[in-house]
Amino acid sequence: MTGLMEENPEWLRLFKSSMLKYTTYDGKLYGLPFEIIFEALFINRDLFEKYNVPIPATFEELKDAVKIFRENDIVPIAYNSLAEGTYLYQNMVALLAGKEIAENPLHPEFGNYYKKAMSYMQELYRIGAFPDDAFTMTNHERNTMFLEKKAAMIVQGSWFIGNIPPDDETVDIVYFPYFSNGNAPPKTLIYGLGNGCFYISSETYNDDTKRDAAVSLLRFLTSKETAAEFARQTGMISCVDIRDYSIDYNALTGKAQILVNNSRQFIGPPDHFIDRTVWEEVIVPGIPYVLEGKMEIDELYDKAVKAGLLSN
Numbered sequence: 001m002t003g004l005m006e007e008n009p010e011w012l013r014l015f016k017s018s019m020l021k022y023t024t025y026d027g028k029l030y031g032l033p034f035e036i037i038f039e040a041l042f043i044n045r046d047l048f049e050k051y052n053v054p055i056p057a058t059f060e061e062l063k064d065a066v067k068i069f070r071e072n073d074i075v076p077i078a079y080n081s082l083a084e085g086t087y088l089y090q091n092m093v094a095l096l097a098g099k100e101i102a103e104n105p106l107h108p109e110f111g112n113y114y115k116k117a118m119s120y121m122q123e124l125y126r127i128g129a130f131p132d133d134a135f136t137m138t139n140h141e142r143n144t145m146f147l148e149k150k151a152a153m154i155v156q157g158s159w160f161i162g163n164i165p166p167d168d169e170t171v172d173i174v175y176f177p178y179f180s181n182g183n184a185p186p187k188t189l190i191y192g193l194g195n196g197c198f199y200i201s202s203e204t205y206n207d208d209t210k211r212d213a214a215v216s217l218l219r220f221l222t223s224k225e226t227a228a229e230f231a232r233q234t235g236m237i238s239c240v241d242i243r244d245y246s247i248d249y250n251a252l253t254g255k256a257q258i259l260v261n262n263s264r265q266f267i268g269p270p271d272h273f274i275d276r277t278v279w280e281e282v283i284v285p286g287i288p289y290v291l292e293g294k295m296e297i298d299e300l301y302d303k304a305v306k307a308g309l310l311s312n
């Protein structure tokens with residue numbers, strides 16, 4: 001899309017320049033970023049208050065919270081062993097490794113932090129942090145467990161806000177607890193582009209009968225008006241400049257924006273820097289075996305590397 005944007009510089013100026021780097025490769029622009037996403041720890045604050053549990057700022061405090069909730073028959077963390085459930089694991093990788101290593105699969109220490117994060121996953125599993133049926137639970141069941149107050153915490157993305165009633169004041173969003181021995185500082189946030197990114201196929205772009213229609217549609221989809229409507233209806237954080245629009249965000253979206261504005265470090269989602277297929281077909285299904293001690297951490301990681309984990 002480089003040539004298209006050079007022909008339409010006013011269109012390019014609609015997008016936050018800091019996000020264009022994520023769709024640029026070798027100096028060429030391949031996509032238009034529309035939505036900014038982040039991952040964080042969602043908590044049922046009312047459960048924390050009921051059982052007098054401090055909101056965890058460190059991993060040690062997270063373990064303390066897990067123990068208290070488990071003693072009171074509340075599932076501490078709504079986790080499942082599907083790809084969406086691994087947002088928990090990804091946050092641990094990011095905060096342990098830090099930005100420089102987490103975003104660079106070729107770094108010599110890259111694998112060590114994936115393994116270290118898995119050892120902390122084992123620790124959480126051993127102290128009862130997860131649902132008893134975590135290995136068979138669907139994503140819907142996992143989310144519902146949190147929304148119905150059967151779980152105290154869940155690691156989710158910004159899009160999860162849309163599942164929470166606008167008038168619900170019991171759910172809050174906080175930074176994932178940091179590790180005292182990690183490379184990332186407190187208030188670190190996994191932050192980047194989600195699926196809200198628009199592209200034009202080469203076949204369409206080079207077809208004189210289709211190109212104009214595709215470009216017109218793309219202009220509409222990435223317009224300020226469209227972005228503002230998405231923000232109104234879903235609380236989306238827009239890559240398109242909509243500062244001129246008055247958006248009546250709900251309270252939780254407002255808290256999310258404060259979280260973003262106060263962050264000390266942004267790290268791209270770890271599964272954006274490695275082969276996604278290997279992540280979903282090797283690592284994700286292998287995690288239950290590691291948690292139960294039926295597979296060694298090194299064995300799973302080596303298996304993933306051999307399958308092409310670092311080919312991205």
